[in-house]
Amino acid sequence: MSEHREPQLPADLRADCGSCFALCCVAPAFTASADFAATKPAGKPCGNLSADFRCGIHTRLRGSGYPGCTVYDCFGAGQKVSQVTFGGQDWRGAPRTARRMFEVFPVVRDLQELLWYLTQALALPQAEPLHPELALLRERTERLTLGSPEELLALDANAHWQAVNELLLRTSELVRADTLADRKKQRRGADLVGARLAGADLAGANLRGAYLIGADLTGADLRGADLIGADLRGANLSRADLTGSVFLTQPQLEAAKGDAATRLPPGFSRPGHWPVRQHS
Incomplete structure (x- = not known):
């Protein structure tokens, strides 16, 4: 297989829990299962969440019946929504904005994941013919993540996903050209x-x-x-x-x-x- 250089993924695509208001512990819903020891509705804080927005069982999640938490990654959406979209105002201190913050979080999380893939694609020399398109789409996606809560909630996320996915598929085909047949x-x-x-x-x-x-x-x-x-x-x-x-x-x-x-x-x-x- 052809060699390629690995991407130097920027820090803003990696979760920084210290700069986030524990959005992944509140916004999503989960059901009691092999992945979660208890059921939690969307928008309700997990019972293990402490007052300082830290997980009370973070070091023993798997042993406590929460392996699902260990495989979750927001790709940096948590700190972006907390510190950029809502300007550092936490949902406890501003309960009127809490619901909107929880609704925005999954939208930004999906966009951040796309940024992860686009950043990887730009590091692939085999995909050099597509680098201009990839760079433009990455820039557009980054701009979308910086939108207001209203703009983010009005975004046609599925259409944007499809546009990115089409380009990533073309990227993949270039990288795997030797095995397509x-x-x-x-x-x-x-x-x-x-x-x-x-x-x-x-x-x-x-x-x-x-x-x-x-x-x-x-x-x-x-x-x-x-x-x-x-x-x-x-x-x-x-x-x-x-x-x-x-x-x-x-x-x-x-x-x-x-x-x-x-x-x-x-x-x-x-x-x-x-x-x-x-x-x-």
Whole structure:
């Protein structure tokens, strides 16, 4: 597979919880399940949220029945909504704006995720012919995130997602040009739940939106694979090689299993629940 330089993702695309008013602990709803120990409606603070906007069980979320929280990433939307959109005014201090803040948060979160993908795409030399279009769309997306609450709530988010996704798909095809004719590697949206793919050659594969829940990818070659939207919950990535994978996100890694031998692209963190030593 062709090599590419890894993106230097800016700090504003990474969550800064200290500059956020715990929006991810309030705005979304969640249901009691394997991911969450209790049910919480949208707009209601989680029972574990303290007065200083910190999580009371942050260091033991998985053991306390909240693994769903560990795989969530706002891509920097929390601090942007808290400090930019609402000028540092928290929802407790200004309860009249709370509802609007909670409604704006998921809109900005989706835009920030798009910025993450566009930033990655701009770091791909194979996609150089598309760099001008990618740069323009990234600039437009950044401007949208800086809109007023009213502008953000009026945004046709689906239309913008479609425009970005079309360009990202063209980017992916340029990166994976050597494997486009291989039908075995065109697994977009495929149902691969629990699939036995240990040692599989998936280099350059199209796994966009594939369901890989619980799949055995031990030792699989995923170099250059397009993983945008792939569901990796419970997938075993032990000894797998993800270097150069396209549109990978940290939440995908957090939702999966891996080990010390899993090869990650630069800039990604090895999840804390993965073993720190390689099994013999």
